[in-house]
Amino acid sequence: MAITGLILIGFLLMHMYGNLKMFLGAEEFDQYAEWLKGDILAPALPPGSFIWIFRVFLVAMVVLHLYSAFTLWSRAKAATPSTYQVRKTLSETYSARTMRWGGVILAGLLIFHLAQFTVHSALVNGSFASTYADSPYKMVIGEFSLWWMVLLYAIWITVVTMHVRHGFWSAFTTLGANTSAKARTVLNGCAWAVAVLLFIGFMIMPVAVLFGWIH
Numbered sequence: 237m238a239i240t241g242l243i244l245i246g247f248l249l250m251h252m253y254g255n256l257k258m259f260l261g262a263e264e265f266d267q268y269a270e271w272l273k274g275d276i277l278a279p280a281l282p283p284g285s286f287i288w289i290f291r292v293f294l295v296a297m298v299v300l301h302l303y304s305a306f307t308l309w310s311r312a313k314a315a316t317p318s319t320y321q322v323r324k325t326l327s328e329t330y331s332a333r334t335m336r337w338g339g340v341i342l343a344g345l346l347i348f349h350l351a352q353f354t355v356h357s358a359l360v361n362g363s364f365a366s367t368y369a370d371s372p373y374k375m376v377i378g379e380f381s382l383w384w385m386v387l388l389y390a391i392w393i394t395v396v397t398m399h400v401r402h403g404f405w406s407a408f409t410t411l412g413a414n415t416s417a418k419a420r421t422v423l424n425g426c427a428w429a430v431a432v433l434l435f436i437g438f439m440i441m442p443v444a445v446l447f448g449w450i451h
């Protein structure tokens with residue numbers, strides 16, 4: 237759970253950084269998208285193959301992460317037949333208590349996200365899908381010109397970053413970093429820093445599009 241979770245956080249940081257290239261303009265962003273799907277690691281790998289290797293790896297990480305979650309869930313259930321006492325005595329944070337349902341909401345909106353931006357599903361994009369096909373930049377501008385889309389993403393990214401905040405803490409605790417009060421303070425600070433960085437880094441671009449700062 238810890239290793240796959242940290243790898244997925246690494247993906248989120250890279251994805252956030254990539255999205256910020258929207259501020260560099262259409263040409264830069266579209267070239268970047270094309271490079272990711274085409275020439276990255278060429279000539280070491282044939283053009284277009286990296287993205288599929290990466291997708292298989294990412295799906296494997298998500299599957300292993302979910303598998304670990306279910307295994308831990310059923311072990312915890314078997315170990316504590318009644319959760320009532322546990323709930324009463326543990327002082328968990330809100331993020332910690334919402335890891336399971338937060339994870340489910342996160343995954344549900346991820347499916348929407350992939351239908352919207354990767355599969356270009358007409359169900360999400362309506363009649364605009366074909367207009368955007370040639371330019372990822374135009375697609376992103378079009379999607380975030382809608383206030384409710386930015387709101388939906390703000391809700392999703394809040395859920396994602398709450399999950400990441402507790403997950404980061406939990407992963408490093410599993411890996412043995414949470415050994416003293418001082419270590420706990422540092423760990424907590426790092427978990428918050430990563431979560432806040434991801435929230436601002438992901439949301440600043442959709443907000444900039446909505447207010448017409450980039451177009």
Ligand code: HEM
Binds near residue numbers: 269287346350376442
């Ligand atoms: C404001 C936030 C986000 C924006 C604007 C955004 C934007 C995009 C765009 C434009 C693509 C499609 C790239 C292309 O196919 O040309 C994409 C793909 C993707 N996004 Fe996001 N994204 C955001 C947040 C997230 C988050 C939070 C996650 C994970 C929880 C995520 C996971 C993915 C995945 C897995 C892909 C597919 C990559 C592939 O094609 O293999 N995204 N995103």
